[in-house]
Amino acid sequence: MSGYGEMPFGLRDVKITNMAGTTQVDLPRGQNLAYRERVRSGELSGDDALQAAVAFVEAIEWSLEAGGISLEAWALLTGRTATEEGTTPNQTTTLTVSAGDEFPYVKIYGKSMGDDGDDIHVKFFKAKCTSLEGTFAEGEFFVTSCSGIGVDDGSNGIVDIVQNETAADLPTS
DSSP states (O other), X not given: OOOTTSSOEEEEEEEEEETTSSOEEEOTTEEEEEEEEEEEEEEEEETTEEEEEEEEEXXXXXXXXEEBOOXXXXXXXXXXXEEEEXXXXXXXXXXXXXXXXXXXXXXXXXXXXXXXXXXXXXXXXEEEEEEEEOOOOTTSOOEEEEEEEEOOOXXXXXXXXXXXXXXXXXOXX
């Protein structure tokens, strides 16, 4: 086996990209990027014994946490627009939430550093946010939490996990 990329540490970088690859947001202060394979399975029994079993991946479930609130990232995840107005020192950025907003598919890329100049990348090729939240609380920083599902994009699959012998940048599209 390779030996490199086997000891990932932390979460160094997270990027969210629209499906066209034309807009990418670097998610600042990424804290957690997790995924779980959703496996569909079944068993066939007969004659008082298990005769067959089947299991296959149908999707992934992902979750992401980041310190703070990036309205630019929220806009990309939700298909909304973050509108900037004014000039310094009176700038504002507004994200309007409306009933019926339909969330788009996006790509999500994450990077974790290795212990010897290597790294590991995880790439979700077609992910949809199904939950987005955060809490404003006294004495605590805001933490964005979101989760969703990843499906096969038809050409790349659902997710790639790539071990790099030499640390590399995440894709830009």
